[in-house]
Each structure stands twice: as C-alpha cells, then as structure tokens.
Amino acid sequence: MFLVFFVSLWFIPTNAFSQEKELLNNNVTWTTQSKNSSESMPVGGGDIGLNIWVEKGEIYLYLSRSGTFDENNTLLKLGRVKLRLSPNPFAGKTFKQELILKDGYVQITGTNGNLKAEVNVWVDVFKPIVNLEVKSNKNISLEADYESWRFEDRITKGKENNQNSYKWAPQGIVKTFKDEVSFQGNKVEFFHQNKDESVFDVAVKQQALESYKSVLFNPLKNLIFGGSMQGENMIIGKKYVGQYLSTPFQGWSLKSKKSSITNRITISLYTSNTTLEEWKRGLSALEEKGKVDYDVSLKASQTRWNEYWDRSFIYISSNDSLANQAGKNYQLFRYMLGCNAFGSSPTKFNGGLFTFDPELTDTTLKYTPDFRNWGGGTHTAQNQRLVYWPMLKSGDFEVMKPQFDFYLRILKNAELRTKNAWGHNGASFTEQIENFGLPNPAEYNWKRPADFDKGMEYNAWLEYEWDTVLEFCMMILETERYNANNIQEYLPLIESSLTFFKEHYTYLANQRGSKALDVNGHLVLYPGSGAETYKMAYNSTSTIAGLKSVLHRLLELKSATEEQKKKWQAMLKTLPPISFREFAGKTTISPAKTWERINNTESPQLYPVYPWGIYGIGKPGLDTAINTFKYDLDVLKFRSHVGWKQDNIFAARLGLTNDAANLTKAKLKDSGRRFPAFWGPGFDWTPDHNWGGSGMIGLQEMLMQCDGKDIYLFPAWPKNWDVHFKLHAPYQTTVEGTLKNGKIENLKVTPESREADVIYVLK
Missing domain, CATH: 1.50.10.10 (Glycosyltransferase)
Incomplete structure (x- = not known):
C-alpha cells in the first residue's frame, strides 16, 4: 500500500547542499599503474573520448571522435599516443591517477626520489583539441609518440567484419584502408581519406535505389578525418615499429629540444567532407586556435563541466554498499x-x-x-x-x-x-x-x-x-x-x-x-x-x-x-x-x-x-x-x-x-x-x-x-x-x-x- 500526500515545501539556500563535496567523493583514483588498455580511464569533452592509462611508466591515450566512419562504416579510432618522461617520475614508488569529475579532466602524479611531476590531460569542450600539460619540480625531457596500426591496408576476415556494415556477409574482400601519417615540420600529421566507393554504394545497389542515388544523403562521401600532434619545445624524433598485444603498429616520435619544468602537447582533430587541400587548411586553422589562450580555454571547459554537474545529480548514502555503487x-x-x-x-x-x-x-x-x-x-x-x-x-x-x-x-x-x-x-x-x-x-x-x-x-x-x-x-x-x-x-x-x-x-x-x-x-x-x-x-x-x-x-x-x-x-x-x-x-x-x-x-x-x-x-x-x-x-x-x-x-x-x-x-x-x-x-x-x-x-x-x-x-x-x-x-x-x-x-x-x-x- 502507498502513502500518498502533498508535501509542504520550504526553500533553502543552494549552498546548504554539499553537492561539490559529494561529487568529489565520486572521483575515481588509482594508486597503481594499469596492466593494459582494459584498465584505462575515460576522459573527454565536446565530441572526443580518450582512454588513458599508465603502463610500465608510460602514459597511453586512445583517441576517439564522433563521426570518424571509414568506407566500410567502421568507427575508426584516430590512433594512440604514448608519452615518456625522462628522468621518469613514474618509475618510483608513488603514483596517482585521478578522474576529476567536477572539472572533467584526468590528473596523473608521480614521485621518483626527489623528482615530482604532474600530468593533466583534458579535452577542450568547444574545440576538438586534446591537451597534455606536464609540470615537474625539475627539468625533464619529453618524448611524445603517435602510433598507428593502420600503416598499411588490412584485410578484415571472419568476425572482424562485425566492426563494419558488412558484418557476417562480406561481399568479396573487405579492407580497412591505410591512413596517411607523416612528419610535417615539427609535428606529426595523420588522416584517413575515404575512397570514392563505400558501403553506401553497395547498399544502394543491393536495395535497388540506384535511380535515387544522386539525391540520397551520404555521410561517407569525401569524408576526411584525422589531425596532428605538436608541442612547445618539440622537434621531430624517430620513426619506429612495434606491437601492442596482438596488433603491430608504426610510431612517429616528437622529442624535447631541451629539458624543461613545463611541457605541453596539443593534439588537434579535424573532420570534414571536403577535399584534402581544404582539410589541411581547416586543420591548420584549428592548430592556430590551439596555440592561443590556453588558460582561457581550459577555464571555459572546466566551467562547462561545472555547469553540467550543477544541472543534475544523484548521490546515495546507505549501509547497502551496492546502493552506494549504483x-x-x-x-x-x-x-x-x-x-x-x-x-x-x-x-x-x-x-x-x-x-x-x-x-x-x-x-x-x-x-x-x-x-x-x-x-x-x-x-x-x-x-x-x-x-x-x-x-x-x-x-x-x-x-x-x-x-x-x-x-x-x-x-x-x-x-x-x-x-x-x-x-x-x-x-x-x-x-x-x-x-x-x-x-x-x-x-x-x-x-x-x-x-x-x-x-x-x-x-x-x-x-x-x-x-x-x-x-x-x-x-x-x-x-x-x-x-x-x-x-x-x-x-x-x-x-x-x-x-x-x-x-x-x-x-x-x-x-x-x-x-x-x-x-x-x-x-x-x-x-x-x-x-x-x-x-x-x-x-x-x-x-x-x-x-x-x-x-x-x-x-x-x-x-x-x-x-x-x-x-x-x-x-x-x-x-x-x-x-x-x-x-x-x-x-x-x-x-x-x-x-x-x-x-x-x-x-x-x-x-x-x-x-x-x-x-x-x-x-x-x-x-x-x-x-x-x-x-x-x-x-x-x-x-x-x-x-x-x-x-x-x-x-x-x-x-x-x-x-x-x-x-x-x-x-x-x-x-x-x-x-x-x-x-x-x-x-x-x-x-x-x-x-x-x-x-x-x-x-x-x-x-x-x-x-x-x-x-x-x-x-x-x-x-x-x-x-x-x-x-x-x-x-x-x-x-x-x-x-x-x-x-x-x-x-x-x-x-x-x-x-x-x-x-x-x-x-
């Protein structure tokens, strides 16, 4: 049986609620490093999501963005970034990685002897730019690697085609086509440019809609997505090969010109249905935006996350631990x-x-x-x-x-x-x-x-x-x-x-x-x-x-x-x-x-x-x-x-x-x-x-x-x-x-x- 009655309400000042403290209690904090990418932490904003983890003293990020569909309609990641610090603060015994919900970013700290460092990773909510800021109490050098497993065409077979629109019924050979990755000046540039024919064309023909083809909406046509990685005080390093778990990859490194107590890396991600020339111009304009008003941009993103959390929440306190987890x-x-x-x-x-x-x-x-x-x-x-x-x-x-x-x-x-x-x-x-x-x-x-x-x-x-x-x-x-x-x-x-x-x-x-x-x-x-x-x-x-x-x-x-x-x-x-x-x-x-x-x-x-x-x-x-x-x-x-x-x-x-x-x-x-x-x-x-x-x-x-x-x-x-x-x-x-x-x-x-x-x- 229900007890139902109208409740008398009274109003209290907003600061009587402890929302900020409660949100702080929901942060996720790890004091040990991760074994692999399954032990990653999400961070993102705008339309970008990152998986971030620290493995064997190195910081890893998977880059994902909304709308990055290839010819087969696979939602491709935009690559992996690896960060190495030398001397390495994460080779010591003190480590912390925390998702700070209130401001929407991840902070990684480490101490190795007298060396202390802090790495903040965040995504600009209003511009598709990933930011990594490294601060240390002593000068350190940085190596930032961009890694791609799409360095060559790859034939997808069997259940792997479940990642695309062919799934269990591929028509002939299905390939994930390679990306273009190169050093450009003191940056790494990477992009995937969809070819003229895609699964859209296959589906239109299959479903007897070819007479309408010219007027049908096709999001895969002329789609180019990718970006660039660059940093203050960074120059071109080496190119190398490797393998993460079962996937071989190639890497392109940027390295510090000289050691410093402050280092910044920006990863600009740009997507457009356009020509390659126009895409490059658009990426260049985005890169320029990433170079100015860093602190203002950070504050704007944090303010947006603050407003997001003020908008709605549910905080449970109970003797039932599963209720608290929920x-x-x-x-x-x-x-x-x-x-x-x-x-x-x-x-x-x-x-x-x-x-x-x-x-x-x-x-x-x-x-x-x-x-x-x-x-x-x-x-x-x-x-x-x-x-x-x-x-x-x-x-x-x-x-x-x-x-x-x-x-x-x-x-x-x-x-x-x-x-x-x-x-x-x-x-x-x-x-x-x-x-x-x-x-x-x-x-x-x-x-x-x-x-x-x-x-x-x-x-x-x-x-x-x-x-x-x-x-x-x-x-x-x-x-x-x-x-x-x-x-x-x-x-x-x-x-x-x-x-x-x-x-x-x-x-x-x-x-x-x-x-x-x-x-x-x-x-x-x-x-x-x-x-x-x-x-x-x-x-x-x-x-x-x-x-x-x-x-x-x-x-x-x-x-x-x-x-x-x-x-x-x-x-x-x-x-x-x-x-x-x-x-x-x-x-x-x-x-x-x-x-x-x-x-x-x-x-x-x-x-x-x-x-x-x-x-x-x-x-x-x-x-x-x-x-x-x-x-x-x-x-x-x-x-x-x-x-x-x-x-x-x-x-x-x-x-x-x-x-x-x-x-x-x-x-x-x-x-x-x-x-x-x-x-x-x-x-x-x-x-x-x-x-x-x-x-x-x-x-x-x-x-x-x-x-x-x-x-x-x-x-x-x-x-x-x-x-x-x-x-x-x-x-x-x-x-x-x-x-x-x-x-x-x-x-x-x-x-x-x-x-x-x-x-x-x-x-």
Whole structure:
C-alpha cells in the first residue's frame, strides 16, 4: 500500500547542499599503474573520448571522435599516443591517477626520489583539441609518440567484419584502408581519406535505389578525418615499429629540444567532407586556435563541466554498499555520455567513444583497437534509445541533439526508400539502420528470394520492426515539454514517421482484400513485431502504445494548427486497442493480439508502462500492469539486469520498490573492470552504454516520476537509502532534495509555482 500526500515545501539556500563535496567523493583514483588498455580511464569533452592509462611508466591515450566512419562504416579510432618522461617520475614508488569529475579532466602524479611531476590531460569542450600539460619540480625531457596500426591496408576476415556494415556477409574482400601519417615540420600529421566507393554504394545497389542515388544523403562521401600532434619545445624524433598485444603498429616520435619544468602537447582533430587541400587548411586553422589562450580555454571547459554537474545529480548514502555503487556509477556513466555533447553522430550503444583492444573483452578476438561488435555506423534503435532517455530527467537536452539530428539527416532517404518499395508516403526506419538511412546490408540480406518485398529486411529478428523511431519522436516532443525547446525543425520527421504506419498498413490491408480497416474502423497492424521478440504479430502492443502516446503528445503542442490537430485526432481514432491475456487467473497486458513465434527475450508487453506511461502510479490499470510484471511467464523467463534489459525500469514505474532496488543495484554495481562503469559486453560490447543508460533510467524512475503536471517523489525508493538529488521535470522545472532516515529534510522546487504539483509517495 502507498502513502500518498502533498508535501509542504520550504526553500533553502543552494549552498546548504554539499553537492561539490559529494561529487568529489565520486572521483575515481588509482594508486597503481594499469596492466593494459582494459584498465584505462575515460576522459573527454565536446565530441572526443580518450582512454588513458599508465603502463610500465608510460602514459597511453586512445583517441576517439564522433563521426570518424571509414568506407566500410567502421568507427575508426584516430590512433594512440604514448608519452615518456625522462628522468621518469613514474618509475618510483608513488603514483596517482585521478578522474576529476567536477572539472572533467584526468590528473596523473608521480614521485621518483626527489623528482615530482604532474600530468593533466583534458579535452577542450568547444574545440576538438586534446591537451597534455606536464609540470615537474625539475627539468625533464619529453618524448611524445603517435602510433598507428593502420600503416598499411588490412584485410578484415571472419568476425572482424562485425566492426563494419558488412558484418557476417562480406561481399568479396573487405579492407580497412591505410591512413596517411607523416612528419610535417615539427609535428606529426595523420588522416584517413575515404575512397570514392563505400558501403553506401553497395547498399544502394543491393536495395535497388540506384535511380535515387544522386539525391540520397551520404555521410561517407569525401569524408576526411584525422589531425596532428605538436608541442612547445618539440622537434621531430624517430620513426619506429612495434606491437601492442596482438596488433603491430608504426610510431612517429616528437622529442624535447631541451629539458624543461613545463611541457605541453596539443593534439588537434579535424573532420570534414571536403577535399584534402581544404582539410589541411581547416586543420591548420584549428592548430592556430590551439596555440592561443590556453588558460582561457581550459577555464571555459572546466566551467562547462561545472555547469553540467550543477544541472543534475544523484548521490546515495546507505549501509547497502551496492546502493552506494549504483549512485556513484550513475555519475561516472553520465560523465561518459557528456563527452559526446556536441558530436556529429550519436553516442553508440556498443562502446561509445571508449572501446579498447578487443582481445581484452574476448580473448579470441585478436583484432585492432578499431573493433567493436555490432558495427560502427550501424544503429540498433532498441539499444540506442536507452542511451538517450535518461537525458530528459538529467536535463542534458543539448546532449540529445546528435541523436535527433541523426534521424533528421536520414529522413529523406527513408522517405525515398518507402516510396521506391511500396509507392506510398512516410519514412520507414528499420531497426538495424545505417547512418545513411538504409537497412544494414547484412540484415537486409543478399540471400533473399528474388520476389521478396524489396522494402523489407530478410531477417527473422528484424522483419516488420520499425516502431522504435516513435521513441525518438517522443524524446523530441518531451524536450519541448521539459525545456521549452523549439522543435519545429523535427516536426516533419515525427509526422512522416506517423504517416508511414497509417499508409503502410492501409497499403498492406488493400493488398490482402477489399477493406483497409477492420470492422471497428481500426488499422490492421499486421504483420508487425513486438520488439525483436514477438514476430509476425497482429496489433503489436508496443506499436499501438507508441502511436497513441506520440499522437496524444502532439495534440498538446500549442504551436499545432487546427488542421494538424484534426489529422492527428483522425489517426488516433483508427488505432486498435491494446490486447490482454491471463496468467494464473490474472489479467495481464498481452504483447500483441496474436503472434507466430518468439525470437528474442524482450518484454514489449510492458512498454505501455515504460517508455509510454499508459500504465503507472496514479493511473487506471496499474493492477493489470503489475500482474504482467509478476505473472506473465515470458516476462518472468526473460527477466535480467544484463545489458539492455529494462526490468529495473518496469519495476520502478510500477512502484515495486524491492524489485526496482535489487534490479537497479545489480545493473549499476561495479563493472568488474578497473573503471567501475565499463560494463559489458552483455549482449553487445564493452563498455556497454545501453547497460549504463537503462541503469540511469531505473534510478531516476525510483526517485521521481512525472505524469502531466504531477511530480511523484520516491515512488519506488527504499526508505533506508539516504539520497541527495537534483532532477528535471516537465515545464522547465527542477526538483532538488535530500532524503535522510526516510524523511525529507529539505526540498527545493524551481519555479516555486510548481511546488503544489509535488506528491510525496512512500511505500
């Protein structure tokens, strides 16, 4: 039974909260060096992610950046940097490496006898420049090495092709083409220039879209990415060869002209769809920016990270150590997401910007550091959504933009694909979709019957699954409701996604018979899919719930015209009802009206609970939704905390405190790797970002749920978990509070007018 009552609020000065001290307690500190890249620490900003570790007295960095896709759509790293100091402060007995969350950088210190040194590594949030600053109490010399494993063309075979868009179905020989690396003056310059033909061309031909090719968006065309490394007081050193783990490489060294107590290295990273001459000019201009206002730039980046942490947080203090781990890892994973705030591409679910040598995840995969399972430019929408949903309550609206723009860029391609395949309107976004808007070619399948529907993926898991785009449409709409974002540019995307379902299922019904609607005037959503699990579904619950929720949300838009509202209302009337079934005499939500087979282990019968919010606390039918969680035999069989599983979120939304707490603790506990938030591989890869995202969502939903203007606090929160939190709610509202010993000690709601909408829920 729930105790529900409106809480009286009082306001306190912001400095009464100890947020800065709590954040400091979430720093990650190591006092011993690492064994290899799997024991690396993430650091980043803007759209750059670095893996940094110290191994045998040398500092290593993997360089990653959003949008660096090669001809095969592999998300290539930009190389590895190695730093050596002489005499070496890291050859002594005193060592520390710390991720300083508040300011968004890593600091490495070491003492060797009387020599002391400090190395600060940070990424400029507003310019794609990596900075390394070395300070010491005595003069030291520096050697900075740039290392590349792409010094020659490399044929990728077998499972290694899972890093690209060919995956298990390569067409002929697949090569990762070499980079160009050279000394230029007193710097090392490196770049990858995509060749004229790419997997885009292969997919267009495969999917019979060559007549549209000239107008299709192609992000791989003329793409050049890379950068340069240079430093104050640095000159050209040697070129050398070596091997790290199973991967041979070549290296280019810069070395100190003379020893000094201060040394700086800058790595400028530049990406553009252009000519090589123009790319070099762009890189040169970026390098000049990196030479000026170093301290001002550092301060600006630190200020941005300070603002990021002030925006939202969850700090847990409990006798339950796993609860404390969940709170800390929430912060660590949010930091990783913030490193791609301004990326040209979304944060990938299968490792983001922080993958490392694959054989350290799976010893059989002795591939290069470019490898990640499930592709680089391929997006699996069911996974991607879990990376981005938690950003609403954390208030990270600008970090959501790369994901929204991903769909906006490929909208026309998806519409042309629909028109070409079926002759009707609307954008068809498949579940495994390329960054150019077409189905992944391996999933589309080359071994398909000659007369098979050319708009369909010939794949038992993915067929007829195209409703996940509705979740991204809803996220866009929610940024308007949460933050008053202007979303006009995205409305064509939302409307086209809805149009597809209306026109396609009318089209399919007309193919089968003389009536486009059923006896009740509803669309016949067949064939459909309940996630990847319930296949050949008739009236899939996840699809119905998504369509209804998006349409209802559109009708709330103040900017909508009467004509638009009439159109949306008319479509709402054509949507069939959600179906139900029984277990142990209990009514439960059914995944669909009927289905032919089960392919995976998702529970889309609970999607009306999350993300769609049709059932939940304070709403009709809560008992039916709880029955589904407790008695549905598929739901029980599929339950887990691993990877993209979202049972913790369902439990939280249903107010099932013990289940929510246990599942969320299991999901957000330390990863078992040196960096606590490097979960995985789960079902995907390491670090598993949809594992972290679903953990974040669950913790947020345990603390706060929103329905219309109502704000429910602690709907599934254990009374013995003390917490200090700040979360965002709709209508430009923030809620900050402290729960101690089961009681609210203070609560601050901004604006004050929203205090009347807060409902305190205690189980």
